[in-house]
Amino acid sequence: MVLTTLRRTRASGVDRAQSCAAAGNLFAWRQALADLGATGKLTRAYRPQTNGKVERFHRTLLDEWAYQRPYTSNTERTAALADFLHTYNHHRCHTALGGQSPITRVNNPAGQYS
The missing domain is CATH 1.10.287 (Helix Hairpins)
Incomplete structure (x- = not known):
């Protein structure tokens, strides 16, 4: 290849x-x-219908994390990412999930595999 x-x-x-x-x-x-043990999935170029969710997530990242406040360095911004992702996945209400956070949809969380 x-x-x-x-x-x-x-x-x-x-x-x-x-x-x-x-x-x-x-x-x-x-x-x-x-x-x-995962597989990748490509989306079709120039087709927002096939990658709209990831595009929306990127916009949310920009609005609520990257540009939320002025950072003194990229290192500082990167350090804030883990906290943002925790809040996004565990505490932030999502309209598409009926006002619930994404963690409520996880049926087999890490450390509790059956």
């Missing part, structure tokens, strides 16, 4: 170093999914 990617990018004039980095990231992503 990597060689095919390199051949295509060389023919199109794309920088090989960037291409190798992208292929390496793809391999790392696939390995992370395999380690979790």
